[in-house]
Amino acid sequence: MAFETEELKAIDKIIAENLASKDQQKSPLLPVLQDIQKFYGWLPEKALIRASQKLSVPLVSLYGIASFYNEFRLKPLGDYHIVVCTGTACHVRGAPLLVSELERTLGIQVGEVTPDQKFSLETARCVGTCAVAPVIIVDGEYHGKISKKEVQQLVTELREEGE
């Protein structure tokens, strides 16, 4: 697929803004990658190639940074992105069961995307709502005090919604 002109402009704008940043002491690579990820939700190769050209940095260096930091994604998320909190409060209230139920139901492991691209699954450390542990987040929406059965229902509803 051709790299759309609008996307090119967006990447160029991200780079220009970061290069114009007042803090000239710091390398712009990290903030550029962060902003590209904000734009796409992940780091597509086409965007990294453009950044490599504009910043005169080898593509392999950008991949090196993107692979080193956990915050970066080199694969797109699913239509529904599910995050299970595995912080201490959630762990003791059943988060491991929720993770294994989701892995079983979706047929993927944490960090993967279903083959139909509908679901992606990740875990996170304490998402800040321990009082309602265990917590999962679906596309930014928090589901607290959620049981294994409710997780199954939620996935079923999302599957039906996506059809």
Ligand code: FES
């Ligand atoms: S440990 Fe899960 S919200 Fe804090």
